[in-house]
Amino acid sequence: MSLKTDLLLLFKPYYFVNILLSLSYILAKKIPMSCWLVFPTSYPQCDLDSRESEILFFLLIVVMIRTKKAGSVTMINYLTSSFIYNKIANLILWYYADVRMGIIYTVLFVLLGMTLPEPTYSGPDKVTYFRTEAGLEEELSRDKRVVWLVTFYAAWNPACVNFAPIFAQLSAEYGLDNLKFGKIDIGRYPDAATKYRINDSSLSRQLPTVILFKEGKEIARRPAIDGRGKVMKFFFSSDNVKASFDLNNMYIECKNNPIKKKHDKSEKAIENGHEKAE
8 A cells, every 4th residue: 555545545534533532632732722721720831741641651652562463564554553542542641631521532432433434445346256165176277377366264253354345455456367366255165164274163363364376276375374383473454465475576477477368369370370471
């Protein structure tokens, strides 16, 4: 995701409002007019006291640790990962300053959480849905020149539901005749989970699993499994998937080496015939 796209997203209500909520206490303290209205007893001395500074410093540490663990790699990822911690810190600060303001902030916190969900991709996609494990195998072996990126998911799993719009957007952005995107519901077709060694239980850490196939064979998967058989944690953001499977370079490679269709060969043969006749 480019910086320009990130900046445009900030003007969407979800991000704009959450940024205001995350900065509400500091803005109220630092802007003279709001300080006079909200903290009349402190005005004009509206600097943060030692306890408030400690809370904000602790928040900074928590946000840095949590976003690193989540695998955030872009500005939007960092913001989305930090919103909940920022708002909780502001909630504490408002209650610390004035219980009434804390109650007002709590009401806003809950109402906006219920009415303003994070925006997700809802455009077109180029995803092939496989109905059986045999259907997936047949498609993988049909044309070995086609590269497949396949998501193994369960409809009841929240992580799979959250990843669905991201995968749809990636398919629309990178889909080609020789770079295709597929999905199979291993909740309905457990044979596929068994074949590709994916735990489909309610406690599974392998949902979703994305596997890259080249020439019909598995090349890479996320989340990966280490030498001890332990599932390695993976954050399924758009940028992480692109980086893990090198989608940008793979797209260029596939686009520069399109699959030759039969009618293309016929047209080339006719052109060669005309050249010889001349």
